[in-house]
Amino acid sequence: MKTTTIEIEEVAVILKLLGDKTRLTMMKILDGGACCVCEFVEIFQMTQPAISQHLRRLKDMGLVQEEKKGQWVFYSINENNVYYPFVTQILNQLPSQKDKLKDLEKQGKRISCC
Template sequence: MLDSKVDIERAATMLKLLGDKTRLTMVKLLESNDCCVCEFVEIFKMSQPAISQHIRKLKDAGLVKELRRGQWVFYSLNKESDAYPFVQSLMEHLPDQDDRLTALEKQGLRISCH
C-alpha cells in the first residue's frame, strides 16, 4: 500500500492554500463536480480574473487539473496528486456545497459557457 502521508512542508502549503475561504469552497465544490470559471464567477460574485487567480494557485499546487472541451476549460480535483488523500480527509469535515450549484441551475446559469 502506498504511504498516503505528506510531509510537514507540503501539508503546511496545502493548509495555507486552503486557508482562503474561496479556494476552500472551490475545492469542496470540485470534489463532486467539474466546474468552469464562469460558474465560479456567478457562485462567488467575483471577477473572472480574480477567480482565475484562485484556480491558478490551486493548479500550481497540483490540486486541480483542467480539461478542455471545445473552447471551454473545466476544472476538477486532481485525484492523482500526492496531497489528494490529505485534502480529501479535510473535505470530509466540511458541509456539502452542492446547493450553490443547484442555485445556479435554477437561475439557468449552470455551465453557462456551453
C-alpha cells in the first residue's frame, strides 16, 4: 500500500475541521454509509441550513461527496480523497454511531426521504 505524506499544515486544517463534535459525529455516521441532510437534521436537532453548513465545510475539504437522488441529496465519505487513510485512522478510534440511525428507523424518519 502506497503511503502519502500529508503536510503538517494540511493535518492541522483537517484536525480543526474534525475538532467540531457535530462534524466528527457526521463523519463517523457516514463511515457506515450515505445519509441525507434531513436525517442529520433529525439526529442533531439542528436546522437544515446549519447542517448544510457543516456538510459544506466537509465537502470543501473533499472529505465527503454528495449524490442527488430526486429531490434529496445524500452524503458519503469520499474514499478517493488523499486524506481518506488519515481520516479513517481517526474514525476507527471512535465508538459506533449506528444507534442514531437505528433510532431514526424506529421513528420512521430514516425512510421518509429515501
